[in-house]
Amino acid sequence: MEIGVVELSRLQFATTALFHFLFVPLTLGLSVICAIMETVYVMTDRPIWRQMTKFWGALFGINFAIGVATGITMEFQFGMNWAYYSHYVGDIFGAPLAMEGLMAFFMEATFVGLWFFGWDRLSKRAHLMVGWLVAIATNFSALWILIANGWMQFPVGAQFNPITMRMELTSFFDVALNPVAQAKFVHTVSAGYVCGSVFVLGVSSWYLLKGRHIQLARRSIAVASAFGLAGVMSVIVLGDESGYDASENQKMKMAAIEAMWETEPAPASFTLFGFPDQTTHETKWAIHIPYVMGLIGTRSLTQEIAGIDQLVTRAHDRVRNGIVAYDLMMQIQAQRDSGVDPALIARFRRHEHDLGYALLLKTRVEDPRQATEEQISQAAADTVPHVWPIFWAFRIMVGLGFGMLCMMGYFFWRASFRRMSFPRWALWLAVIATPAPWIAIEMGWIVAEYGRQPWTVAEVLPTALSVSHLSVAEVAVTLAGFVLLYSALFVVEMGLMFKYIRKGPHEDVALTEDWMQRHENRLSGRAEVAK
């Protein structure tokens, strides 16, 4: 494959987005976990909970800084590298990004400073409120960006305007309440909770193994295992919902996840394992589980799930129909200045939904109306993404997800019903499993985004058309720059994380003794009254 601006731009976006998303889920999870711990502190007045809040809060701060820093790139990268995309869908895609700033980023950034600087300036309750506002704002920011991303997967509430040559919003409610976006939001946010919980569990287990900070570690495990168990169950349920949505709205992605080359009689079997081969359209060494795929994808025993070959045949027809739409669009353009015939627009609306398929031809021929039969076949074949990375990324994600469910369930059970006694093997497992949520989350994004190819906006705008008018040298320089900068930041961040974990919490002996004194006074006071 020739490396051009498109490939480099995609690589740069993938690098910066996947890197940014190493920090986002931990921010999501820890913000809520810290708020829970501070709530317990305010309710019980026990200094240990304040200590826990401050300790996990410090780690949250180290992580948050890089999350913010790398998030800046994301906000501007669409314009920098994806100029035609920004023009073509900015009318819809820009609004959630602006709402994210208005509703979430401001709240998050304003209160996070106060949270760190406000321990002595605010009353306990006011400080707790600030902590919850940070957590809520963090979750809101995920909501809006996932509404934007959900629209790229399943573009609802918009239509093409041939005069302004772009997609325009027709219903904001359709965009905001897009079922794909809603399922994605809960799935992603819950994944963040799991990430935060596994992190807290892993660090606390290490302390228990070393015999350090026992009080803090055991309480932290109690919080993390309960919160994490709820989170991981939510991830799995909403992941299933996303799968169901995908088989409705993103059939090609679904077929690629399953490496389902041909349509099977319903209910389809689930391929547990195998090696998909893109050239022969076969999956070698496949192990099938009957019925399961049909049940997950359609929730019925009779509905079929379309295979890749059948979808390519359909794509053929859609490219042809798209050429009709493209021709009508050009006719409308020609009449632009003299007034457009409404009948022409009505005809265009009937074919409009396939316009994107005609744009697939643009990489091969300047004017899609001049396309040869062979080019149409090639364009239809282009609609198949690379199957094996999607197939495997999905299986790694799901496998790790169920693994974490077992681990969280076990720790929750030991914490709740076995007096917080944890066998050493389990503690070691928790330490070793700490990277698991990150791997699962990154794999999930690969399934979602790589599985959407060759589109940036599914069936509307091809990736190859979306890029900016830049030279290879420019994108190569910035890509190298981002890789260097981010690598350096990563080393610094990990260094600080390990340093602060090794150092452990700041144990305020005076505060604890003061509290114990007051506690005893209260108990003896009660005893006095009883007498």
Add this chain to the structure above:
Amino acid sequence: MILFELVPFEFLRVVWWLLIGVMLIAFALTDGFDMGTGMLLPFVARTDLERRVVINTVGPVWEGNQVWFILGGGSIFAAWPPLYAISFSGFYMAMFLILTALILRPVAFKYRSKREGTRWRAMWDRALFIGGFVPALLFGVAVGNVLLGVPFHLTPDLMPVYEGGLFGKLFGLLRPFALLCGLVSLAMAVMLGAGWLVLKTEGVIQDRARAIGRPAALLALAGYLLAGIWLAYGIQGYGFVTEPPHDGPSNPLLHQVTHGGSWLTAYAERPWIAIAPVLGVLGTLMAWRAIGRRGELSPLGWAQLGGFGMIASVGLVMFPFILPSNTHPDSSLSVWDASSSHLTLFVMLVGGAIFLPLIMVYTAWVYRVLWGKVTPDEVENPDTHAY
């Protein structure tokens, strides 16, 4: 949905022009003092304790201030997609430099005090200086280029094409007038930073901030006046051949634009806009005076008024243009032909009407909670000073 059609398209376009102006000015005036503080850091604070005092003055607020930039970017994307597409892909390398500087800043703030070593801290001090200097300079350069017009055109498919390669694009921005604007922007940030430090510190740091703040204010003023003279005699403006409909479709290629005359004829057409440069000159002059006296709040207040007037004057003389093209004037973007659709602008206005006032209220509350001087004794308390 019929509701949104009750609000005229023309009105929404003007309101969003105003709102984006407000956001960008709010960014310049609040993050401006953070950047100025970053640039002043090596000069007003010599010992590590002094530096921590300076850093902790902006510590709890810089993050919120920076969100004005993020919000401005997101709102430009939502309200003027073509501007978002052309400016950021056209100013590609400059944007990359700004992003690099802005990425270093959050990390520098948070990580500097996390280790003791002098080399570690000196490294982050440099990052804070760069994080102030590079964006402040380049934002000014960008404004200068917008006034001059930049080399781009739109294809019939409305694909933006910005002329020049890797070096052409970056160095093409460094035209003399644009560099002058960059200088004004730098001086303004230093003036704002000095005003902030006068308010938030005392003793030797405050004295040094006053000493640097005064010449910075004079430099900003002189540069601004020089740029005004240059605009009057040496730089051509842009105008429509025939006034486009204010509620027409957003396709810049539908209208012809001429490159000629002067931007400053706007003062003849709309004399009331002269208030902006008057405030700009007055505010900066008063800031110069106030920094030299005993007042502690007035320098920042006057500096912000001056900055507001200067930046607003640029937007007002250019109205309705937002990004002219000097090579293909017909591709120039204006408020009337480069906005989002009627519905999108309406929905966003609803969001803005709810959340912008809320943002103002809680931001004001946070500044009130944090009110007061940052002193060397206090910086040692981790419960009030995190950096």
